[in-house]
Amino acid sequence: MSFSTNQIVSVYNHHVLPKLTFQNKAMAITAAITMSMTYFILKTLRPPKHLRHIPHISPLSLIRSLFIGEPYWNRAYRVYLPIIDHPQNHNGLYLEYGRAGWEIFICNPQIAKEMLLKQGTDNYTDTLFDKFIGGPNIGLLDGEAWRTQRKMANPAFHRAMPVRLFGELAVDMFQVMETMGDTINVSNMMEGWTLQVIGKAGFGFDFNAIKDPNSPWVRTYNICNKGIRNTFFFVFPAFDKKYLWMFPKRVYIHQEMDRFRHMLQDVIDHKRLSLEDKNYQNDALEENERDLLTLLIESEIRGEGVMTDQELMSNLRFFFVAGHDTTSSTLSFAIHYLAKHPEIQQKAREEAIRILGDEPVDILPVIGETKQMTYISQIMLETLRINGPLPSLVPRCASKDVELFGTFIPKGTPINVNLFSIHHSEKLWKDSHVFNPDRFENEESKTLMMAFGYGGRQCIGMNFSLVEQRVMLSMLLRKFTWSTPENSIHKDGVLTYGYLTLSPQDLDITFKKRY
């Protein structure tokens, strides 16, 4: 015979509690709280019975890691990789306790691809970042609703390739660099540049992020972006909603988020009105230079689908979160690795010069030229492998009992893919800790790369981001040589911060102008 927790609590409340004296009651309540906490801790320390056939990682080790602020790289090499590369862990699965309870992580590309292609795995819609990335958007919807939106957004992403905008904004950035001295905080600079790109290319909004990093909307955006990356509120979402009043600083961040949302709503309203006006002249005449919001509304006007204002707004916010830090961190990591490996930097420069010429002026690449940048593309792939911005994917949930490579996964189990481990496993990559773009000369290596996900839900902004990175790197390589300063905090390896997305901590780089 077994009892549910509700039955036990009910018996305790109705039969035990009334018979206790006041003093006894206090003791009994303390004992009950202690017992519940012990029960909770024991429950979190060990996976449930139906998942114990899969190797697990002790939650204490993760709590310690988060508590001491251990960089992701160190945690991965200390905790995940020994489990994954263990000869007896044949299929590379492990369990880890997270926000959704015990979650299965996949670290084998073959199984990951199988899972990502399977129908019948649901995305979590229960999200901490409700205000920023929540709502009906491509990233979080599932089933038919997701298909409808993706079908409408695919052509917009296909059309949008604003290479001229990328180049012009790179020139703006170079002008600001001229005023900054030789050693520059590259992570801040890339955050500004990519914010300006996504603002302009996403919805035609000028953050003025390159020329004035303290402009009011940059400040608001940075406050919101930093706010959603706070590990404490991510792990304990109740403090971000029910008990929010306990944290006045957090309340302020919520207010800034509300302001940001209103601003986006105004931009959508204004854009709709302009585009529906027959006399409206779009100043970006070439289609590929138009912003995503314009392209989405234009598709709607052509009758190719409809997105409500709420859907447009939710998607725009999602594009920010998905497209800003990811690209900015990848570029910063790439600049770091090129500083550490001057011979690779020089080889990449020679490619940029071969394609764009060596005249001492800024040259804006056109789309055809970006396609010829094979070595620079290998550098980007290797950067995404060795220090990609996303250590794992958006968690899924098994919507029925499934078997993955002989391992039984019961219905309802959260499943995720650990990209960092796939990209670092010695079973798959020789000298995985070494930055070596040559490994991507080999087509087979590309099939093991999962930095942009896989299958129907592969990153919709992949080409956009890759071209953006090629433009920035090729122009930077022609204009400057660069190196890591003697006192860099990254001298013995990249130090990162973040939980869901990884960014380099303050990355100072010393630049020398070539013209």
Ligand code: HEM
């Ligand atoms: C280096 C840059 C980027 C990386 C590494 C990256 C990575 C990813 C990954 C791994 C996924 C799949 C998530 C999953 O399956 O759980 C994804 C999805 C997505 N990404 Fe990106 N991304 C990048 C840039 C961008 C950009 C620039 C945009 C938009 C402007 C964007 C928009 C999206 C969207 C909307 C999705 C959801 C697609 C869907 O579920 O159908 N990403 N991204």
